Amino acid sequence: MTDGTDTKTWPELAIGLYDRLTERNAEIAYNFDDFQLGVPSSTSSDAKHAQWKLNGAIRVTTRSGAAS
Structure with a gap:
């Protein structure tokens, strides 16, 4: 999913979601x-x-994971 293509599988969706959340220190x-x-x-x-x-x-x- 990181190469700009459409998501085709559940694992790709989960990995993409995790990557985007961790990049932003998000809470949903x-x-x-x-x-x-x-x-x-x-x-x-x-x-x-x-x-x-x-x-x-x-x-x-x-x-x-980094100390602030």
Whole structure:
């Protein structure tokens, strides 16, 4: 994903997200109330979807390894 091409796989998506978050020392927090998400099994147009249901919070934080 770092070479400017489109993301094709879940690992590429995860790596790209991690890279961007750590570059910015970002914190992202999401709160869900009866949220449903269809997660595709692949990137094909006819991929099957698993239904995920989320209630509660997800927090992603990053911290630099360097001392400040």
